Amino acid sequence: GGIITQTPKFLIGQEGQKLTLKCQQNFNHDTMYWYRQDSGKGLRLIYYSITENDLQKGDLSEGYDASREKKSSFSLTVTSAQKNEMAVFLCASSYRGLGNTLYFGEGSRLIVV
Amino acid sequence: GDSVTQTEGPVTLSEGTSLTVNCSYETKQYPTLFWYVQYPGEGPQLLFKVPKANEKGSNRGFEATYNKEATSFHLQKASVQESDSAVYYCALGGGSNAKLTFGKGTKLSVKS
Numbered sequence: 727g728g729i730i731t732q733t734p735k736f737l738i739g740q741e742g743q744k745l746t747l748k749c750q751q752n753f754n755h756d757t758m759y760w761y762r763q764d765s766g767k768g769l770r771l772i773y774y775s776i777t778e779n780d781l782q783k784g785d786l787s788e789g790y791d792a793s794r795e796k797k798s799s800f801s802l803t804v805t806s807a808q809k810n811e812m813a814v815f816l817c818a819s820s821y822r823g824l825g826n827t828l829y830f831g832e833g834s835r836l837i838v839v
Numbered sequence: 840g841d842s843v844t845q846t847e848g849p850v851t852l853s854e855g856t857s858l859t860v861n862c863s864y865e866t867k868q869y870p871t872l873f874w875y876v877q878y879p880g881e882g883p884q885l886l887f888k889v890p891k892a893n894e895k896g897s898n899r900g901f902e903a904t905y906n907k908e909a910t911s912f913h914l915q916k917a918s919v920q921e922s923d924s925a926v927y928y929c930a931l932g933g934g935s936n937a938k939l940t941f942g943k944g945t946k947l948s949v950k951s
Binding site: 730757759761766767768769770771774776782784816818820822826827828829830831832833 | 873880881882883884885888928932933937938939940941942943944
């Protein structure tokens with residue numbers, strides 16, 4: 727088995743600040759994802775990375791940057807935090823292939839003051 | 840693009856009653872269909888997946904049949920327990936696309 731570790735669990739920042747969330751996985755998966763979870767809106771894909779040095783935009787990429795530093799880690803940056811962005815951010819990973827199963831971390835909650 | 844529509848919650852049931860969470864999808868590919876479950880304070884975890892049309896998936900007493908003609912994948916359980924209280928997500932993925940598309944989630948609360 728493996729685990730996905732997201733840090734920090736709670737990220738508190740001010741409006742307009744640049745804030746970064748980090749994700750590490752030890753599954754040796756090639757693909758990693760960042761989803762945003764808002765109550766009543768489900769899971770929306772922000773960015774994903776099929777392999778190291780790859781970056782693909784999801785449906786909600788505006789206002790975010792991502793970086794796949796190495797196979798095991800994937801970071802997400804909120805470029806200018808806004809109060810309406812308070813949500814839970816979920817990192818996931820999978821083997822690439824047909825019917826790939828995603829494994830999720832526990833989430834990081836963003837709080838903007 | 841792909842889309843998934845599922846029962847709007849919240850759904851509140853008494854222990855021992857039956858559950859159906861409807862899930863319909865739209866896609867131009869030949870997808871794998873998934874049900875994920877998320878307990879409070881945790882990330883979503885796979886409940887089961889079905890890669891082929893007309894096949895059934897099941898786990899922990901939950902089941903769903905991949906109905907390609909009706910483009911549906913409804914989740915059912917005959918008798919729910921308090922421990923089944925969680926948010927349930929229907930999702931589709933597969934083909935050449937690495938990403939999954941999720942529904943909005945259905946929050947289930949089971950009262951004893």
